Amino acid sequence: xxxxxxxxxxxxxxxxxxxxxxxxxxxxxxxxxxxxxxxxxxxxxxxxxxxxxxxxxxxxxxxxxxxxxxxxxxxxxxxxxxxxxxxxxxxxxxxxxxxxxxxxxxxxxxxxxxxxxxxxxxxxxxxxxxxxxxxxxxxxxxxxxxxxxxxxxxxxxxxxxxxxxxxxxxxxxxxxxxxxxxxxxxxxxxxxxxxxxxxxxxxxxxxxxxx
Amino acid sequence: xxxxxxxxxxxxxxxxxxxxxxxxxxxxxxxxxxxxxxxxxxxxxxxxxxxxxxxxxxxxxxxxxxxxxxxxxxxxxxxxxxxxxxxxxxxxxxxxxxxxxxxxxxxxxxxxxxxxxxxxxxxxxxxxxxxxxxxxxxxxxxxxxxxxxxxxxxxxxxxxxxxxxxxxxxxxxxxxxxxxxxxxxxxxxxxxxxxxxxxxxxxxxxxxxxx
DNA sequence: GTCTATAATCAGATAGAC
DNA sequence: GTCTATCTGATTATAGAC
Numbered sequence: 001x002x003x004x005x006x007x008x009x010x011x012x013x014x015x016x017x018x019x020x021x022x023x024x025x026x027x028x029x030x031x032x033x034x035x036x037x038x039x040x041x042x043x044x045x046x047x048x049x050x051x052x053x054x055x056x057x058x059x060x061x062x063x064x065x066x067x068x069x070x071x072x073x074x075x076x077x078x079x080x081x082x083x084x085x086x087x088x089x090x091x092x093x094x095x096x097x098x099x100x101x102x103x104x105x106x107x108x109x110x111x112x113x114x115x116x117x118x119x120x121x122x123x124x125x126x127x128x129x130x131x132x133x134x135x136x137x138x139x140x141x142x143x144x145x146x147x148x149x150x151x152x153x154x155x156x157x158x159x160x161x162x163x164x165x166x167x168x169x170x171x172x173x174x175x176x177x178x179x180x181x182x183x184x185x186x187x188x189x190x191x192x193x194x195x196x197x198x199x200x201x202x203x204x205x206x207x208x209x210x211x
Numbered sequence: 212x213x214x215x216x217x218x219x220x221x222x223x224x225x226x227x228x229x230x231x232x233x234x235x236x237x238x239x240x241x242x243x244x245x246x247x248x249x250x251x252x253x254x255x256x257x258x259x260x261x262x263x264x265x266x267x268x269x270x271x272x273x274x275x276x277x278x279x280x281x282x283x284x285x286x287x288x289x290x291x292x293x294x295x296x297x298x299x300x301x302x303x304x305x306x307x308x309x310x311x312x313x314x315x316x317x318x319x320x321x322x323x324x325x326x327x328x329x330x331x332x333x334x335x336x337x338x339x340x341x342x343x344x345x346x347x348x349x350x351x352x353x354x355x356x357x358x359x360x361x362x363x364x365x366x367x368x369x370x371x372x373x374x375x376x377x378x379x380x381x382x383x384x385x386x387x388x389x390x391x392x393x394x395x396x397x398x399x400x401x402x403x404x405x406x407x408x409x410x411x412x413x414x415x416x417x418x419x420x421x422x
Numbered sequence: 423g424t425c426t427a428t429a430a431t432c433a434g435a436t437a438g439a440c
Numbered sequence: 441g442t443c444t445a446t447c448t449g450a451t452t453a454t455a456g457a458c
Contacts, residue, residue, distance in 0.1 A: 003441075019326065021232040025434065035443055040435055042441090114325050114378055115230065149391045156383060157407045160375025161368050167325055172367060180360045196368045199414035200407040214423080235451065246425060251453055253423095425458075432451065440443075 004042045006032040012053050013100075016107035020050055020115045051123060054112065057105045060097050062128050064090035069134035073141055080198040083138045088194075092187055103169055103186040110167030113159075145205060158197045165193055215253045217243040223264050224311075227318035231261055231326045262334060265323065268316045271308050273339050275301035280345035284352055291409040294349045299405075303398055314397040317377030324374055356416060369408045376404055 001009075010032035014023040025046055029036045043049040068086040072078045094101030112120030125132060139151060146154070165172070169189050176182045212220075221243035225234040236257060240247045254260040279297040283289045305312030324332055336343065350362060357365070376383070380400050387393045 019232065021230065022326070024432075026432080035441095036434095037436080037444085038442070046434065110325065113375070114321065115233070118379075118382065149387075149393070152386070152390070153383075153403050154407055156379075157372050157376055157404060160379075161372045161411075164324070164371025164375045165368055168367075168371075172364075175363070176360075179363070182360070192364050193368060195414045195417065196365055196411040200372070200411040203406045203410035206406065236453090237451080246423095247452095248426090248454080249424070257452070423458105425456100427455090427457100429454075430452090433449080434447105435449105436447075437445090438443100439445100440441105 003032075003034050003038050006034055007039055007042060007049070008053055008056060009098075011049055012056075012104055012108070015050070015053060015111060016104045019111045025049075047119075050112075050120075054108060054120065054123065055127075057094065057097075057101070057108070058124070058128055061090055061094060061105070062131050064093060066130050066134050069131070069138050072138045073134065075141075078138065078142045080139070080142045080202045081194065083135075083142050084194045084198050086138070088187075088190055091190060095186075100186075102190075103166070106162070106166030106186075107169065110163040113163055114167075139201065143202060146201075147205065150205060154201045154203075158201060161197055161200070162193060165189065214243075214245050214249050217245055218250055218253060218260070219264055219267060220309075222260055223267075223315055223319065226261070226264060226322060227315045230322050231257075261323075265319060265334065266338075268305065268308075268312070268319070269335070269339055272301055272305060272316070273342050275304060276342050277345050280342075280349050283349045284345065286352075289349065289353045291350070291353045291413045292405065294346075294353050295405045295409050297349070299398075299401055302401060306397075311397075313401075314377070314380055317374070317397075318380070321374035321378035324370075350412065354413060357412075358416065361416060365412045365414075369412060372408055372411070373404060376400065 007028060011023070011028045014027055014031060017023075025039050026036060028049075029039060039046070039049060043052055065087065068090055069083075072083055072086050075082070091102050091106070094105050098104070109120075112124075136151070136155070139155070140146070166186075166189070169186055172189060173184050173186075176184045182188075218239060222234070222239045225238055225242060228234075236250050237247060239260075240250060250257070250260060254263055276298065279301055280294075283294055283297050286293070302313050302317070305316050309315070323335075347362065347366070350366070351357070377397075377400070380397055383400060384395050384397075387395045393399075
């Protein structure tokens with residue numbers, strides 16, 4: 001395996017585990033068993049390395065996700081459960097792309113939203129707008145009565161639910177094992193969260209306007 | 212104001228904004244306009260300072276929260292909306308305790324769950340178990356059909372929704388202003404999230420058992 | 423209690439030999 | 441491309457004068 005990929009793999013698992021701020025280049029190069037200077041040689045800086053780790057996943061995921069959401073949009077009247085379920089297969093396909101791919105990617109996404117003061121949010125929304133646009137269209141088709149403003153809030157809440165859940169999915173899987181004797185995978189966590197977010201997004205519109 | 216409190220105030224807002232890892236003692240003492248050595252004199256270490264910042268809020272919040280949840284439990288058949296609404300007044304009371312208290316505390320909570328690999332989660336669950344216990348009892352009373360396992364998942368999802376939303380509440384309030392011309396407060400964000408989480412927790416039990 | 427000065431360590435990044 | 445060695449600056453923490 002190339003040095004570049006060894007660095008990417010080590011960085012990915014360490015970033016997912018301890019966050020971007022919490023991981024040093026020295027930890028990465030030591031786990032990757034490459035020289036410290038290699039990071040700056042291949043990527044230029046730590047920030048560029050973070051982008052490269054995220055891009056590797058997004059380039060794999062975004063076409064699958066866009067196509068799955070487009071399929072949902074072509075339906076007569078999709079349900080919210082169907083819309084959110086469209087994420088399952090593209091996300092799980094990351095496990096074929098890389099071991100623990102789904103889990104790592106979702107944890108990275110969570111890190112990116114809370115570490116580094118939103119630079120990753122900017123990166124994703126500007127570099128991969130197609131995914132977000134298709135998703136909004138699908139939700140609108142499933143729940144046309146939802147106002148643009150309510151939609152904005154509820155999609156943000158959903159992002160929070162998913163991203164936070166996935167950042168701590170390892171701990172959750174441990175607890176499920178010790179408290180309920182269930183041997184769960186990341187796919188079970190995903191399947192568990194879908195009814196929750198679908199119900200949240202599908203909550204009735206409030207009758208009185210806010211404020 | 213005492214040096215100790217100046218440090219606590221500065222640490223609080225910087226931690227909320229940039230996370231625990233992302234904030235140095237130098238930034239804190241410089242914003243507090245005290246000497247760098249004062250942190251270690253008064254608190255011993257950065258980790259103890261983090262605990263002190265959180266304790267200041269938890270000691271203010273937890274009795275109010277426990278009492279509000281106990282009141283809900285005394286009702287005949289509380290709704291989930293009522294259960295979650297019990298959080299509103301205790302949380303907003305933090306704004307009288309300190310300027311931006313509600314927002315800062317909830318952001319800190321979010322940071323604590325993702326930074327520092329769960330040490331704050333341990334801190335809260337071991338130091339303030341009464342709040343969590345009362346909350347679970349209230350939810351059980353509002354939705355008795357919910358199994359312990361489903362409850363575990365849904366409460367975790369809820370924690371994620373709230374904590375993530377609040378970590379980025381400043382950005383959300385800005386977007387609501389620019390996109391929808393709404394001048395929102397943190398209290399509006401809280402009121403907005405309640406129907407969402409109540410619907411999520413109240414989603415029907417899945418018919419087929421998982422796995 | 424507060425200060426200066428500094429120790430000890432770790433960070434990201436780079437120069438230059440090979 | 442890879443290595444050693446090092447630079448520069450920031451970090452937490454402490455010793456000791458006042």
